[in-house]
Amino acid sequence: MKNIYTYGGRPARRNLTVACLRANKAAGRKMTQVSAITEEEARACEEIGIDMITISDLDYDAVRRGAPHTFITSSQTMCQYYAPQDCLTAALKAAEKGADAIFTPRGMGIVELIANEGLAVQGHVGLVPRKSTLTGGLKTYGKTADEAMQLLDWMRRYEDAGAAAVEVECVAVEALEAINHKTSLLTHSIGAGSGGDIIFSFMEDICGDVENPPRHAKAWGDLLSLRKAMGAEREKALTGFRTDVQSGAFPDAAHTVGMLPGEQEKLKEALDKWTPVHQ
Numbered sequence: 001m002k003n004i005y006t007y008g009g010r011p012a013r014r015n016l017t018v019a020c021l022r023a024n025k026a027a028g029r030k031m032t033q034v035s036a037i038t039e040e041e042a043r044a045c046e047e048i049g050i051d052m053i054t055i056s057d058l059d060y061d062a063v064r065r066g067a068p069h070t071f072i073t074s075s076q077t078m079c080q081y082y083a084p085q086d087c088l089t090a091a092l093k094a095a096e097k098g099a100d101a102i103f104t105p106r107g108m109g110i111v112e113l114i115a116n117e118g119l120a121v122q123g124h125v126g127l128v129p130r131k132s133t134l135t136g137g138l139k140t141y142g143k144t145a146d147e148a149m150q151l152l153d154w155m156r157r158y159e160d161a162g163a164a165a166v167e168v169e170c171v172a173v174e175a176l177e178a179i180n181h182k183t184s185l186l187t188h189s190i191g192a193g194s195g196g197d198i199i200f201s202f203m204e205d206i207c208g209d210v211e212n213p214p215r216h217a218k219a220w221g222d223l224l225s226l227r228k229a230m231g232a233e234r235e236k237a238l239t240g241f242r243t244d245v246q247s248g249a250f251p252d253a254a255h256t257v258g259m260l261p262g263e264q265e266k267l268k269e270a271l272d273k274w275t276p277v278h279q
Contacts, residue, residue: 001069007095007119014100016051016071018120018164021186025197033073033188033200041203042066052198054103057094064098073122073165074099078106078130088113095119101165105130108161115162123163125154126192127170140191142175151175155183167200168192170216191216 001013002020016024016031024031033052036042037059043066045053050070055063057074064072074094081087091102091114101120104110105128115121126141135141142148151171158166165186168176173193180187180195189196191214201217204210208219209227244250259267 006098007092008097010098012098013069014071015069016100018101018186021071021165021197022184025186030194031198033198034206035202035204036063036066037203038062039066042070046070054200057090057099060094060097060099071100072098073101073103075103076106084110084113088117091119091121092117103167108157111158111163112161115164120164121162122165122167122186122188123158123161124167124169125151125158125171126168129169140170140172142172142192148172148175148179152179152182155179155185159184165198168196 001015002017004012004014004017006012021031031051033054034045034050036045036053036055039062042053042055042063046067046069052071052073053063053067054073054075057076057080060072060074074091076087076090081090087104087106087110091104094102101122102114103122103124104114105124111121111123127135127138129138132138142151151168155166163185165188166183167188167190169190169192171189171192173195176187176189176192177195180197186198187196188198188200190200204223205213205217205219207221207223208225209221209223210217210219211224213219241250258264
């Protein structure tokens with residue numbers, strides 16, 4: 001556990017720092033990264049010993065409560081912030097709260113803008129789904145030597161922009177294995193084999209909570225079946241409630257409280273004598 005100060009000037013303890021990640025890369029130690037959106041999910045990651053968590057910056061507060069000591073990357077989506085200054089402001093706010101790195105899928109100018117403030121920035125190469133029209137659609141990238149070299153060129157551009165890391169998505173296994181040692185970037189592999197420094201997977205894929213998971217996803221659990229069973233139980237319960245209310249079976253004597261003995265008769269007598277003030 002490392003003692004640090006957050007960008008916001010608060011003392012904290014982290015399982016890893018950027019320096020630790022770089023040392024692990026040099027030593028060939030594989031690390032794990034999982035997405036989380038709730039405090040409960042984050043707590044499970046920290047208790048299990050997942051090395052890193054990636055989150056939407058909108059979920060940061062809940063995730064940090066669940067994982068106070070885990071290295072967290074705060075992610076911005078493609079269209080979440082439009083103006084460069086908005087991207088920078090959001091990154092600074094996340095870092096002020098304690099985010100350890102910032103992920104952006106935007107261009108090199110945004111990467112450089114954020115990195116110039118001394119923040120660890122993560123980019124995205126390979127299959128970038130929202131830019132997939134530029135690389136021929138939703139398919140694995142780097143299956144040819146030319147494409148593998150293009151990946152390395154992109155990584156070099158990220159290095160020049162000041163990035164510290166890059167997500168490598170849906171890339172041919174041999175391509176990442178060959179170029180990983182050619183870059184100083186920390187490589188987060190998802191669907192790109194074990195050649196990356198950090199193996200990343202989404203919580204829902206790991207837990208088997210996806211109806212049609214992507215090819216590169218592996219499930220070690222079956223939350224989807226449990227969720228469907230819970231949904232069926234919820235539907236059964238709501239149907240029973242509605243049916244019993246309509247038939248008059250609920251609320252019944254077992255779920256209500258009556259008046260004290262003799263009080264109902266007193267109430268009837270009082271009501272018989274009662275005259276409303278306004279007719």
